[in-house]
Amino acid sequence: MDTATAKKMDPFLAELAGIVGPSNASDAKHIRYAYSYDLSFVQPKLPDYVVMAETVEQVQEVLRLANREKIPVVPYTAGTNIGGLTIPERGGILLDLKKMNKIIDIDVADGVAVIEPGVSHAQLAAALGPLGLRFGWPVGPPSASVSSCCISHGIGGMNARYGLQSQEITSMEVVLPTGELVRAGSCAIQKDAWHSVLPLPQLDGLFKGWLGTTGVVTKLGINVHPAPPILKIFTVSCNTTQDMYAYMFNLSNYEICDDITAVSWWLSQVPIPYPYIPKPADAAEWNSYATTFSWSEKERDARVEIWEKVVAEEQKKGSSLAVTHYPEEALRGRTQLPSQVVGSTKNYCKMGGAGISWPGTFTPAKKWAPVYTRWKEILIGHKLSPSVRMSMYRGVHYGMLRAMIPFNKQNPAETENARRAIVECLRVDLDEGGIPYKPPVDFAKEINLRADPGYLMLLKRVKQMLDPNDIMNPGKLGF
Ligand SMILES: Cc1cc2nc3c(=O)[nH]c(=O)nc-3n(C[C@H](O)[C@H](O)[C@H](O)COP(=O)(O)OP(=O)(O)OC[C@H]3O[C@@H](n4cnc5c(N)ncnc54)[C@H](O)[C@@H]3O)c2cc1C
Numbered sequence: 001m002d003t004a005t006a007k008k009m010d011p012f013l014a015e016l017a018g019i020v021g022p023s024n025a026s027d028a029k030h031i032r033y034a035y036s037y038d039l040s041f042v043q044p045k046l047p048d049y050v051v052m053a054e055t056v057e058q059v060q061e062v063l064r065l066a067n068r069e070k071i072p073v074v075p076y077t078a079g080t081n082i083g084g085l086t087i088p089e090r091g092g093i094l095l096d097l098k099k100m101n102k103i104i105d106i107d108v109a110d111g112v113a114v115i116e117p118g119v120s121h122a123q124l125a126a127a128l129g130p131l132g133l134r135f136g137w138p139v140g141p142p143s144a145s146v147s148s149c150c151i152s153h154g155i156g157g158m159n160a161r162y163g164l165q166s167q168e169i170t171s172m173e174v175v176l177p178t179g180e181l182v183r184a185g186s187c188a189i190q191k192d193a194w195h196s197v198l199p200l201p202q203l204d205g206l207f208k209g210w211l212g213t214t215g216v217v218t219k220l221g222i223n224v225h226p227a228p229p230i231l232k233i234f235t236v237s238c239n240t241t242q243d244m245y246a247y248m249f250n251l252s253n254y255e256i257c258d259d260i261t262a263v264s265w266w267l268s269q270v271p272i273p274y275p276y277i278p279k280p281a282d283a284a285e286w287n288s289y290a291t292t293f294s295w296s297e298k299e300r301d302a303r304v305e306i307w308e309k310v311v312a313e314e315q316k317k318g319s320s321l322a323v324t325h326y327p328e329e330a331l332r333g334r335t336q337l338p339s340q341v342v343g344s345t346k347n348y349c350k351m352g353g354a355g356i357s358w359p360g361t362f363t364p365a366k367k368w369a370p371v372y373t374r375w376k377e378i379l380i381g382h383k384l385s386p387s388v389r390m391s392m393y394r395g396v397h398y399g400m401l402r403a404m405i406p407f408n409k410q411n412p413a414e415t416e417n418a419r420r421a422i423v424e425c426l427r428v429d430l431d432e433g434g435i436p437y438k439p440p441v442d443f444a445k446e447i448n449l450r451a452d453p454g455y456l457m458l459l460k461r462v463k464q465m466l467d468p469n470d471i472m473n474p475g476k477l478g479f
Contacts, residue, residue: 012069016051016093019061024052024099035076035086035094040357041407041419042084042440047074047094054099056173056181056218063216063471064179066093070469073177075212077117077145081152082358083440085211089475095216098145103127104219110195112170113224117147117217121338134227136162136258137337147220151208152438155391155400157291157337158225158258163394166208170196171221174207177214177467187221194221206466211438212473214466228293230300233335234307237284238262239320241369244286244390247321249365250310251290252392256303260392261334262288264372267387267404268327274353274406275383287326291335355409357418358402359425359443363434365392365399374428375403382421401434444478 009017016025026032027049037044048071053059066073072092079086088094101118108131115124121135122142128134136156138149146165149156151172154165162168171185171194184203186193197204207215234257238244244262252260265279266272268287279285290307294300314321333339363371368390376386384405391400403425407418423442430436430450436443448456460479463470 015065016049020051020053020058026050038079038084040082040084041415042087045087047088048091050094052096052099059175059216059218060179063175063177066471067178067469072471072474074473075216077148078143080141080144081438082356083438111224112194112221114194114221115147117145119146121146125338128224132227133224135224139334139339142338147217150222151217153209159393160257160260168223169204170194170223172204172217173219174215174217177472211476213476228295230294232292232300234290235326236288237322237324238286239284241372243319243321245365245368247314248392249396252396254306255395256306257290257292260290262286262390264386264388266385267389270329272387272406273385276380276385289326353408353410355407357422358404359422360402361429361434361436362398363401363429367432368401371429371432375425378421378424382417384421441478448478
């Protein structure tokens with residue numbers, strides 16, 4: 001930077017540039033624009049500055065400065081969350097962490113990887129593969145950050161077995177909104193011990209599910225798992241949601257699958273139809289795939305035996321369950337992870353004109369059928385595909401229900417149409433006991449409307465304690 005440029009520079013930008021270097025801090029409109037929108041229905045908003053940090057110390061200094069000046073900070077890794085979560089509600093600094101992308105350690109003996117926030121699914125998969133290890137890759141973009149997925153209660157390909165990505169977290173290092181560096185989990189007691197958040201008080205909970213509103217995670221420990229070589233996928237179809245639920249419930253109880261998922265006919269199309277088209281009369285309403293991994297053919301055959309028993313039991317009850325082929329390209333896209341088919345968004349928004357949003361929820365599986373019936377009415381009423389996914393997590397303990405809705409983002413009326421339909425779907429789900437994950441502000445407000453006052457008071461008190469000047473991703477919690 002020459003002296004003339006430095007003189008002209010906004011003094012706050014100059015301070016930021018002093019911390020991260022002039023090439024890593026900008027207020028140029030074309031750069032800010034790139035961070036002002038995402039795929040979702042959430043309206044674009046510009047940050048005032050974009051900053052790329054490369055070290056933990058830089059993150060600390062940026063937060064100290066922002067806290068002193070009461071300027072908002074939005075943590076960002078790839079912006080693929082589909083909920084407007086990195087769109088700055090109140091401007092400020094967009095803190096892009098993708099240059100902090102070191103895999104610090106892979107401890108094969110403890111089955112733990114320690115990563116920086118910019119490490120992507122593709123990057124970690126490439127490092128774990130040669131070691132015979134794996135993680136539960138989401139059916140999302142391979143370029144998205146592993147740690148963001150984990151701290152946002154993300155969903156991946158081993159959830160039926162191990163639960164959510166956040167349940168794989170073993171330890172973390174965090175910069176607080178006021179700039180202090182803190183640790184939670186075993187690494188807080190011995191700096192190189194990254195193996196477990198238990199049996200300590202679960203302080204990591206202060207940074208999981210908070211949508212970047214309580215601090216910036218700068219290192220994360222996660223469990224990684226051995227990768228058995230033999231993949232067997234069970235595929236079936238059903239004509240009713242109740243039949244599909246009964247099959248998935250029955251199979252889940254045996255806990256033999258890494259992933260048990262069903263998708264409606266619309267979601268099994270590549271790309272998903274936009275606007276809505278009726279399903280062909282002879283096509284099943286639901287297709288399901290269940291992935292299993294085995295160490296030997298004998299083990300695989302034992303899994304097949306259990307699955308065949310489940311299918312026979314369901315069919316004996318009069319279920320519409322049939323053993324069928326899952327649509328080829330969609331099956332590859334959902335089971336060969338990280339996915340280059342689904343994750344590329346090819347099937348999600350190719351027809352839609354670049355928009356996707358979701359009511360993504362944890363909904364008790366026994367409520368899938370009534371909620372899906374209502375969702376279908378609402379979505380078709382708005383000329384949108386009921387492209388819905390249902391998955392079982394950790395045996396039968398969580399049910400996930402979500403609709404991936406493509407829409408034409410280039411047309412404001414069509415975007416608003418999708419927003420209204422999705423928020424209406426969300427209300428139906430909340431009324432049945434479901435809870436949205438990675439919620440956009442529209443959803444957060446709906447959650448807060450129903451929330452126990454004590455819960456809201458505690459939430460606000462914790463936020464106030466950690467972030468007294470409300471600088472971290474302000475507005476995202478809906479209050
Ligand atoms: C086609 C498609 C399919 C998808 N499928 C899935 C799926 O199967 N499962 C799934 O879970 N997700 C899925 N997603 C959503 C998305 O990929 C995930 O939410 C992903 O984890 C977000 O990662 P990101 O790097 O883009 O995070 P970002 O969008 O950049 O950030 C997500 C949130 O985390 C906060 N944040 C980021 N870094 C930090 C940090 N270091 N400290 C504190 N807060 C931070 C941000 O402020 C924001 O609130 C899909 C997305 C697309 C486009």
